[in-house]
Amino acid sequence: MTTPPPEPHVLDALDLQLLQALQLDGRAPFSRIATVLGVSDQTVARRFRRLRGSVGLRVLGVTDEALLGRSSWLVRLRCAPDGAEQLAGALARRTDTSYVGLLSGGTEVLCSIKPRGGQEDELLLARLQRTPLVTSATAQCVLHPFYGGPVGWLNKINALDADQEAALRTPSVEPSAPLPVLDEVDETLLALLRRDGRVALTELQAATGQSESVVKRRLDRLRSSGVLYFDVQHTHELLGRSVMAALWLTVAPSALASVGESLAAHPEVRFAAAVTGVAGVFAATVHRDTRELYTYVSEGIGALSGVRSVESALFVRQVKQLMYEPGR
Template sequence: MAHDELDLQLLQALQLDGRASFGRIAAVLGVSDQTVARRYQKLRTSLRLRVLGIVDETRLGRPSWVVRLHCAPDGAARLADALARRDDTVYVALLNGGTEVTCGIKPRDRQARDDLLLQRLQRTPRVSAVSAHSIIHSFFGGPFHWLSKLDALTGDQQDQLRRPVPDRAGELTLDATDEAIVAALRQDGRTSLRELQDVTRQTGETVRRRLNRLRSAGVLFFDVQYDAEPLGHGTDVMLWITTAPTALTTVGRALAGHPEVWFAAATTGVSNIIVSIRCRDSAHLFTYLSERLGRLDGILQIETAPILRQVKQRELTP
């Protein structure tokens, strides 16, 4: 199914505000409400489009980790599926010919972290090695999505849809009502206020106030997830980059500006930057590695790991 500029504009509009009404989006794009509704339904079918509510766990005092698990080929897929069913995993992928599973985790507390990293994964059959890396700084990702690099919308259109920058002063604590709202939006970020009222058993005004508070504090943002291959981007790769310590910030900031990069963060471990990139094909990947990355001073080593299958896809926020 062919996709045109209006489809890309709708994707970018939803990334700027995942709960924007079709009417508001239509007014910005200069089309009718019905056109936006039809295109939205088309993308849900053709690209498996989903808008999901994502919690920035660091605003709740919960650090993020990336875990690499090397395992026997006959055990990798089952392990990936099992990890995807866990509430504390935010993404799970099969890499390197099906012999590696990489996942992002956000444990609720130290005990949950230790139970997973020091006990469960270490004892998992068919796993030969486990390495865990703490994310210590974000360069690109989370609320800053790859769709923003499409430039399908004009600057003025983006300004009309973009929400105010969140106030990130201090950490927050969620109560039962907040948790119920977040749980519903994790499944469908466009869940209506009426449905959120039913879930929380609160008034519409209470739900609206809680939702605005979560968004304004930067605890909750909305992510657009879809199949990129039909749009011409069929090669996803993870890069583990080692830089000189003095070049860490410079390289990270340069990576954030690359059109191919949809996630980049500084991590602990031998490799100090983890990057996820999206390319059209292997030729595009070769050009990116040899020319764009090859021109950055301070890079000492690059390990590439093609993503065979994205088992679970949610944004990992440092």
């Protein structure tokens, strides 16, 4: 007899609370989350494991490259027929990409790249252009983020009340706090946390050869300076958002700030930034269906003063999910 497929996991209120709690503090102990949510530690641990399977939940440590003086680029690549999947897979395996997505039409890839060590010209203008699968490439430097980074989209689902948010939120980054000079130990910690933001202290100790107190002190220093924060990777379908779109907004220069600030407040927006190029603002959005996307573009975007035109494309698939590493 054939075993029937498992029933799809329907997210309930506790699932949504856990997702938002992890967005607020990706390394919060299950015991702390349980106390705030009024459930047992075992319940939180069990829900966490289940969400890993149902929505692809992963907590990832992210480095704010902007604070380290490194630039971030959005690169749109047009590919030869049947080449987009192969190119997207190759880009996803690179350590300097944080987001890779396939756009509608099947011949375009959009990725976020953080070149290291002044390699922008060589990577963006030479290596990618010489790739046989690429027919054209457009690179836009992120000038100013309006939404994204430490403030992820899960903060907009309002699953937690104000008191719960306050109990779980990590302390704000102090703007005047000195930035740490990263050494080999810091880089090792960051590399491990990029793969698993909740990696155990014992594993961090073993990889660095440092004591528990030293590892904790290093983590506190990286987090308090803003160099390290945590983001939650997940699929959007079970959260009722099956349509993901990329929007390029041509905006009057005098309206860049007001348009960006408005976009940041929209519940549909998971990332928005001022970028170089003709389209001065880029936004990534999520919607229940294409009708809702139409309404958002015609009414939500259409109501913003200073927006002259909008180009839109749908994401067919996310290959690598973190949209943006630099912070505020």
